[in-house]
Amino acid sequence: MSRRDFLRKMSILGISAVVANAVAVSPLGALNAYAAIKGAEDRAWELAKAAAAKAEKKTLTLLIPTGSIGNMTPYVDKWKNELGITLEFIEEPDEVVHTKGMQEAVAKTGRYDVMMPTAMSYPDWIDSGVIYDLTEWTEKYDPELFNKDWGVVFPASHHAQLYNGRVAGLLNDGDQITLLCRDDKLKDPAKVKAFEDKFGRKLAVPDTWAEYRDLAEFMHDPANGFYGSLEYRSPYYVKWMFMQRLVSKGVLYFDGDMNPTFNSDEGVQVLEEMLAMNQFLHPDAFSFTWSSNYNAFGRGEGFMNIVWPSGFKYSKAPSTGPATTGKIAATVMPADFTKDGTKVYAGLFCWGYGYAVSKYSANPELAYAYAQWMTSPTISADAIPYLGGYSDPYRVNHMLAPTQRLIDTYSPEYLKTLYDNMVNTVPDFCLPGGFEYQDALDKQVHACMTGAKKPKDALAAAAQSFERITRRIGKDKVRKSWLSLAKNLAEPIRKASGADKWS
Amino acid sequence: MHDKNLSPLQAVILMLALAIVLFPVFWILMTAIKPPTDWNASPAIWIPTEPTLVNFQTLFDPEALGKYGVGGVSQPATKAVLGSLMATIVATALSVTIGLFSAIGISRYSSGGKATPLIILSGRMFPPAAIAVPFVIIFSNVGLIDSYAGLIAIYVAVTLPFSTWMLKSFVDDLPREIEEAAMIDGRSKLMAHLTVTIPLIKGGLFATTMFIFILNWSEFMFALVLSYTDVSTIPVQLAKYVTATAGTLYGVQAALAVLAMIPLVVVGYLIQSHLARGMTFGAIKQ
Numbered sequence: 122m123s124r125r126d127f128l129r130k131m132s133i134l135g136i137s138a139v140v141a142n143a144v145a146v147s148p149l150g151a152l153n154a155y156a157a158i159k160g161a162e163d164r165a166w167e168l169a170k171a172a173a174a175k176a177e178k179k180t181l182t183l184l185i186p187t188g189s190i191g192n193m194t195p196y197v198d199k200w201k202n203e204l205g206i207t208l209e210f211i212e213e214p215d216e217v218v219h220t221k222g223m224q225e226a227v228a229k230t231g232r233y234d235v236m237m238p239t240a241m242s243y244p245d246w247i248d249s250g251v252i253y254d255l256t257e258w259t260e261k262y263d264p265e266l267f268n269k270d271w272g273v274v275f276p277a278s279h280h281a282q283l284y285n286g287r288v289a290g291l292l293n294d295g296d297q298i299t300l301l302c303r304d305d306k307l308k309d310p311a312k313v314k315a316f317e318d319k320f321g322r323k324l325a326v327p328d329t330w331a332e333y334r335d336l337a338e339f340m341h342d343p344a345n346g347f348y349g350s351l352e353y354r355s356p357y358y359v360k361w362m363f364m365q366r367l368v369s370k371g372v373l374y375f376d377g378d379m380n381p382t383f384n385s386d387e388g389v390q391v392l393e394e395m396l397a398m399n400q401f402l403h404p405d406a407f408s409f410t411w412s413s414n415y416n417a418f419g420r421g422e423g424f425m426n427i428v429w430p431s432g433f434k435y436s437k438a439p440s441t442g443p444a445t446t447g448k449i450a451a452t453v454m455p456a457d458f459t460k461d462g463t464k465v466y467a468g469l470f471c472w473g474y475g476y477a478v479s480k481y482s483a484n485p486e487l488a489y490a491y492a493q494w495m496t497s498p499t500i501s502a503d504a505i506p507y508l509g510g511y512s513d514p515y516r517v518n519h520m521l522a523p524t525q526r527l528i529d530t531y532s533p534e535y536l537k538t539l540y541d542n543m544v545n546t547v548p549d550f551c552l553p554g555g556f557e558y559q560d561a562l563d564k565q566v567h568a569c570m571t572g573a574k575k576p577k578d579a580l581a582a583a584a585q586s587f588e589r590i591t592r593r594i595g596k597d598k599v600r601k602s603w604l605s606l607a608k609n610l611a612e613p614i615r616k617a618s619g620a621d622k623w624s
Numbered sequence: 625m626h627d628k629n630l631s632p633l634q635a636v637i638l639m640l641a642l643a644i645v646l647f648p649v650f651w652i653l654m655t656a657i658k659p660p661t662d663w664n665a666s667p668a669i670w671i672p673t674e675p676t677l678v679n680f681q682t683l684f685d686p687e688a689l690g691k692y693g694v695g696g697v698s699q700p701a702t703k704a705v706l707g708s709l710m711a712t713i714v715a716t717a718l719s720v721t722i723g724l725f726s727a728i729g730i731s732r733y734s735s736g737g738k739a740t741p742l743i744i745l746s747g748r749m750f751p752p753a754a755i756a757v758p759f760v761i762i763f764s765n766v767g768l769i770d771s772y773a774g775l776i777a778i779y780v781a782v783t784l785p786f787s788t789w790m791l792k793s794f795v796d797d798l799p800r801e802i803e804e805a806a807m808i809d810g811r812s813k814l815m816a817h818l819t820v821t822i823p824l825i826k827g828g829l830f831a832t833t834m835f836i837f838i839l840n841w842s843e844f845m846f847a848l849v850l851s852y853t854d855v856s857t858i859p860v861q862l863a864k865y866v867t868a869t870a871g872t873l874y875g876v877q878a879a880l881a882v883l884a885m886i887p888l889v890v891v892g893y894l895i896q897s898h899l900a901r902g903m904t905f906g907a908i909k910q
Binding site: 182187188189190191194209210211212213214215217224227228229230232346405410411412413415416417420422431438440441508509510511 | 664665666692693694695698699757760761763764769770848849852853863864865866867868869870871872
């Protein structure tokens with residue numbers, strides 16, 4: 122570094138420090154900014170205090186998926202000591218939570234106050250009358266869902282919390298999938314040279330699905346127990362792999378009139394590309410659950426992996442990622458091209474827990490206050506890094522202005538990657554009958570991956586099931602919900618899919 | 625008793641059959657003593673080099689796995705074990721007792737007419753999933769939801785057709801003349817059945833009890849649907865061993881499965897002399 126460069130950098134550093142200090146102490150500075158960001162938490166706490174004081178039942182009962190409690194237990198004492206409210210957690214296997222909610226709709230036991238489903242449950246739960254429409258509460262107490270600096274990242278802010286434009290639940294988990302690569306392999310000089318010799322481009326994280334395939338093939342070394350990628354081919358998970366690739370081609374699940382669109386040339390192409398990838402996948406890909414997948418990657422058995430943010434946490438922590446700690450390069454999901462050659466970056470926001478308030482709660486306002494307090498920009502930033510819970514970053518401040526604990530848990534680079542990926546995410550089937558649509562698609566995609574069905578036949582069968590589900594639920598009802606979802610997709614995806622012309 | 629040696633082929637087939645039957649038991653036993661690092665290892669670890677009891681400890685002390693960096697288990701299995709024992713024992717006793725008297729009534733007195741056995745069996749014709757939700761509604765209205773009384777009631781309702789039909793076949797097998805002889809000796813109908821019928825079908829009674837016990841002990845659907853927090857059973861608890869830090873806790877699940885096997889092994893051992901006869905379900909008729 123030259124003397125001039127050094128002086129220039131020091132000057133910039135000095136100016137930065139002065140500006141930062143001025144901002145921090147000025148009336149419009151950081152303290153006020155912190156007070157502003159803390160507003161949602163404070164308003165929720167005031168409401169909680171008032172609701173707790175008048176509550177006859179001093180217990181707030183939460184229906185939560187097994188394994189999620191770690192993000193909630195750190196606050197149990199505060200609620201008990203300062204509000205006199207005991208938090209009681211009823212844990213159920215995650216695949217049962219939706220059913221338990223539907224069951225409560227008929228049983229009306231009032232056993233739950235707060236319920237923690239995925240975004241896909243909201244339509245059925247709202248329609249069955251088991252949870253409150255939270256819109257009026259959110260207007261009154263403002264959980265800052267859409268604030269540009271610390272709101273929930275768009276479009277998840279809309280598709281993981283709203284049903285037909287009304288607030289059904291408050292998101293507490295940023296479940297999007299990103300692509301992880303082994304950084305040490307990307308920096309291996311021998312591999313760098315071999316890759317450049319073979320492909321004529323630099324060895325780096327893939328930018329497109331075609332590059333992803335090339336990399337998987339290049340790194341695939343089954344003789345040494347190292348595989349190109351660990352993406353899922355197992356029942357229940359495999360639909361997400363299909364949906365992710367499909368939206369990257371600019372194709373959504375339905376057109377504007379609820380006709381399935383995946384049984385198209387693009388859909389068939391996606392299945393063929395997935396079949397072609399099978400040879401470079403970990404042999405357990407057909408039986409992976411999220412945890413066995415994370416474990417295998419953490420043991421160093423693959424070059425790439427498509428995982429939720431918790432997968433990155435696993436791979437980063439020495440206890441669960443002994444072979445991958447400090448060796449992960451993450452990137453947004455690879456892009457693909459539409460028929461007219463437009464390059465589309467699209468991610469998938471799949472799963473994603475949130476808090477809903479039971480219609481049969483004895484203290485619904487207190488339950489709502491809990492949901493807002495836990496998901497406020499400040500408390501959520503504190504809660505997410507705790508281990509033993511599923512909660513991952515979902516607000517802008519979690520990713521672009523992270524706390525030190527968030528940085529320690531994820532890393533600034535990965536948080537930025539999450540943000541870049543999340544702005545282009547497409548939701549699950551957050552529609553009435555969403556679980557049925559998903560299951561129908563999953564079954565057929567899996568049948569195709571195992572060779573039981575040809576791609577075209579599998580997609581035709583899935584489309585037939587979709588039409589049946591739509592007919593049964595009512596086309597107008599599902600269409601209204603679908604158009605509402607599609608309206609709030611990222612603009613490039615709306616354009617690529619033609620959704621910008623739907624009405 | 626036959627004293628005939630097995631041919632080599634028979635021995636091989638027998639060994640193969642045993643290996644298939646016992647493999648899940650072997651795997652569960654081994655997994656139960658594996659540390660977390662070995663639960664899901666690839667290639668699979670058949671026999672752990674450093675066996676541990678930490679999985680069993682975790683069942684009753686959720687913090688025990690902490691030394692392996694695994695947290696997130698939120699409740700001990702004590703309540704589930706006690707709940708399973710209580711619900712299963714009471715429901716089995718009720719089901720077998722009611723089933724026994726139903727069987728005698730149907731077999732000896734054609735109580736309720738010819739259609740009764742079929743009507744009783746009709747309760748088993750619906751898949752549990754189909755009747756679970758109506759029961760949720762009914763139980764919610766009568767205050768039986770999330771209560772052991774409700775769970776036991778449903779267990780009895782579900783297993784009664786089995787106990788009645790199984791026991792009926794044993795009573796059918798027994799010559800009426802023996803009971804009639806007791807009555808001629810001056811015993812009432814009830815006493816004749818208590819002192820003659822029941823002792824003579826005790827093999828079948830044990831086998832039926834064992835069978836109903838197994839059904840109740842492993843029941844999942846109703847326990848899951850009808851429970852919130854007050855009721856807990858082992859099969860439901862097994863499904864809850866998933867944490868965000870380690871995924872599915874295979875070792876802890878296996879440890880609980882081993883515990884769950886113990887009552888069946890003990891009961892099976894105690895009544896083994898009756899099982900061979902009982903399990904034929906009265907196949908040889910008069």
